[in-house]
Amino acid sequence: FLSLPLQAKMSRPVQARRLEGIDKNIWVEFVKLAATYSKVNLGQGFPDFPAPDFLQEALRRALGGENHMLHQYTRAFGHPPLVKVLAQFFEKLLGRELDPMTNVMVTVGAYQALFCCFQAFVDEGDEVIIIEPFFDCYEPMVKMAGGTPVFVPLRPKAPKDGKLMSSADWQLDPAELASKFSARTKAIVLNSPNNPLGKVFSQGELELIAELCVKHDVLCISDEVYEWLVYDGRQHIRIASLPGMWDRTVVIGSAGKTFSATGWKVGWTVGPDRLLQHLRTVHQNSVYHCATMAQEAVAQGFQRELTLYGKPDSYFVQLPRELQQKRDLLVQSLVAVGMKPIIPEGTYFLVADISEFKSDVPDVPNSDEPYDYRFAKWMIKNKGLAAIPLSAFYSEAHRSSHTNFIRFCFAKEEATLKAANDILQKWKQEKTS
Ligand code: PMP
Numbered sequence: 001f002l003s004l005p006l007q008a009k010m011s012r013p014v015q016a017r018r019l020e021g022i023d024k025n026i027w028v029e030f031v032k033l034a035a036t037y038s039k040v041n042l043g044q045g046f047p048d049f050p051a052p053d054f055l056q057e058a059l060r061r062a063l064g065g066e067n068h069m070l071h072q073y074t075r076a077f078g079h080p081p082l083v084k085v086l087a088q089f090f091e092k093l094l095g096r097e098l099d100p101m102t103n104v105m106v107t108v109g110a111y112q113a114l115f116c117c118f119q120a121f122v123d124e125g126d127e128v129i130i131i132e133p134f135f136d137c138y139e140p141m142v143k144m145a146g147g148t149p150v151f152v153p154l155r156p157k158a159p160k161d162g163k164l165m166s167s168a169d170w171q172l173d174p175a176e177l178a179s180k181f182s183a184r185t186k187a188i189v190l191n192s193p194n195n196p197l198g199k200v201f202s203q204g205e206l207e208l209i210a211e212l213c214v215k216h217d218v219l220c221i222s223d224e225v226y227e228w229l230v231y232d233g234r235q236h237i238r239i240a241s242l243p244g245m246w247d248r249t250v251v252i253g254s255a256g257k258t259f260s261a262t263g264w265k266v267g268w269t270v271g272p273d274r275l276l277q278h279l280r281t282v283h284q285n286s287v288y289h290c291a292t293m294a295q296e297a298v299a300q301g302f303q304r305e306l307t308l309y310g311k312p313d314s315y316f317v318q319l320p321r322e323l324q325q326k327r328d329l330l331v332q333s334l335v336a337v338g339m340k341p342i343i344p345e346g347t348y349f350l351v352a353d354i355s356e357f358k359s360d361v362p363d364v365p366n367s368d369e370p371y372d373y374r375f376a377k378w379m380i381k382n383k384g385l386a387a388i389p390l391s392a393f394y395s396e397a398h399r400s401s402h403t404n405f406i407r408f409c410f411a412k413e414e415a416t417l418k419a420a421n422d423i424l425q426k427w428k429q430e431k432t433s
Contacts, residue, residue, distance in 0.1 A: 005204065007204065021143070022139075022140035026388065026389075027044065028043075030376070030388055033380050034142075034380060037381045038384050039385070039419065040384060040386065040416060042409050042410065042420060043409065044388070044391050044409065045195065045349060046256075046264070046411065047412065048411075049412070049413050050260075053261065054300075055261060055298075056303055058296070058297040058298075059231065059294070062293050062297050071292070073292065074420050076288050076289050077101075077283065078201075078295070079106065079292055079296060079299060081299040081303075082106055082266075082268075082299035083106060085299050085302040085303050085306060086302060087103060088180050089429055091358065093241075094251075094270070099273070102276060103270060103272065103276065103297065105268065105276055105283060106268050107290065108264065109254055109262075110121070110225045110252050110254035111267070112267060112283075113250075113252040113268065113269045114223065115141055118141045118145040118147065118221075118300070119144075120278035120279050120282045121186060122187065125147075125184065125278055126148070127148050127149075127182065127184040127185045127186065128147050128148070128186060128188070129151075129180050129181070129188040130149050130151050130152075130188075131143070131153075132154055133194075133393035133394055133402070134393055135195045135196075135223065136393055141406060146330075148184075149395065150178045150180050150397065151187070151394075151398060152177050153169065153398065154171060154172060154199065157169045157171065160331060164340065164354075165340070165343070166342065167194070167197045167342055167345050167351075168417065170342075171205070171290055172205060174208055177208065178212060181212050182216070183216075186219060186223055187219035188212075190209060190222045190239055191223040192222075192224065192236070193224075193226040193228065195226070195231060196388075197349070198342075198345055199344070200230050200234050200236060203237055207242060207414060210239060210243070210245050212389060214245075217248075221249075222238075222250040222252060223252045224251055224252060225252065225254040225256075225257040226348070227258070228316040228320060228344060228347050229320050230346040231320060231345060232345065234345050240271070241398075245293075249271060250270070250274075250276070252258070252267065253267070253270070254267050254268075255267065255268075255298040258316070260411070265337070266289075266294050267300045323410070323411060324410070327344065327348075329410075329414075329417050329421070330408060330417060332422045333421040334419060337424040337425075337427050337428045337431075338431070339353060339356075340352060340353035342355075349408065349410075351390055351405050351407050351408075353405055354406055360375075361374055361375050361378045370399060370400060372390055372402075372403045375389070376388060376389045384423060385423050385424075387406040387407060388407045389403070389407075391405075391408060
């Protein structure tokens with residue numbers, strides 16, 4: 001043993017095959033760029049305003065209270081007070097009885113809920129339908145599970161009378177969607193309200209998806225992390241409540257998005273035991289457990305919301321009201337500089353058309369970097385304003401045909417949105433002078 005050289009380096013390849021082609025990630029690059037150059041960061045999706053007082057107080061109470069066991073492990077599949085209140089809450093939303101122990105599982109953010117779903121349901125060769133543009137981790141997660149992502153686009157229809165486009169103008173082509181379902185299809189991922197567009201799928205669109213799921217006996221992984229963030233009186237419809245869908249749907253939610261506390265990383269899944277039992281297997285054998293203290297505080301937050309359900313003081317009523325105003329502020333600022341925002345019906349994201357800005361951004365000879373990436377980097381470095389290129393939310397194969405848009409996050413303090421407005425106004429003056 002002692003005769004081995006001290007510096008014996010490994011020479012064999014170490015990367016597992018399942019990581020091939022998924023090692024590049026937009027967030028690593030853009031989070032770093034935004035941190036280095038931006039004065040105003042409307043890139044990554046998180047609020048810069050504080051989580052509500054009642055949630056912060058709940059955490060303080062949990063930390064300073066008598067129950068020192070909150071510092072220890074709790075039930076692996078969800079802290080009992082949290083799964084109980086989630087079951088009560090979702091009974092109301094889905095109109096069916098739920099067993100907190102078998103129909104609800106708590107996860108480390110919605111991210112881990114998604115990971116559990118793909119690992120639990122997708123086998124080598126299985127196809128998973130993903131609607132483009134999509135929250136970017138769906139594709140690598142399907143691939144890591146050995147599955148094949150099959151993409152179907154939301155296609156924009158130009159609005160009449162020169163009006164601004166709405167996220168509702170981006171729609172699935174029913175025949176195209178139907179053509180993606182086959183005997184190989186195991187699941188479809190639905191994300192309504194949708195990140196990045198802010199689209200809130202209509203009853204008709206959800207019925208179409210549901211009909212195809214039932215016809216082809218396909219699962220639905222329903223990412224509803226922005227369920228409370230819908231605007232202009234629109235309604236978020238839960239696909240699990242449509243006929244035939246409860247039995248084949250896993251509903252995914254996030255306390256991070258729901259209570260403006262993304263760093264807490266508390267998420268959940270709701271669904272039939274028949275499906276959730278397999279999520280429990282993945283959870284048990286991967287992270288096993290989520291922070292007890294955060295689960296306790298989120299449970300108290302939900303308890304409050306259950307009492308105030310539908311009332312004006314409910315955070316789930318107030319937050320979308322405030323965000324709608326922030327959305328409208330950002331829309332005005334972007335229109336002023338000549339970008340064409342697509343008005344989101346939900347989420348805290350807004351996609352804007354930047355096709356008129358090609359002359360602002362210097363061409364990079366021999367670069368195959370898409371225009372929206374170049375534009376977003378240029379804007380961060382030269383204007384101090386951070387946003388995310390939309391093509392990052394498309395598959396590799398379709399990326400090059402969606403390079404005229406960038407995504408902004410408007411879950412920001414008024415001061416941040418004002419600072420963004422100042423940058424855009426100054427930019428506008430420079431353009432016109
Ligand atoms: N799904 C979507 C559509 C998201 O936008 C995000 C966060 N950006 C997540 C899931 C992950 O949520 P969490 O922070 O709770 O893990």
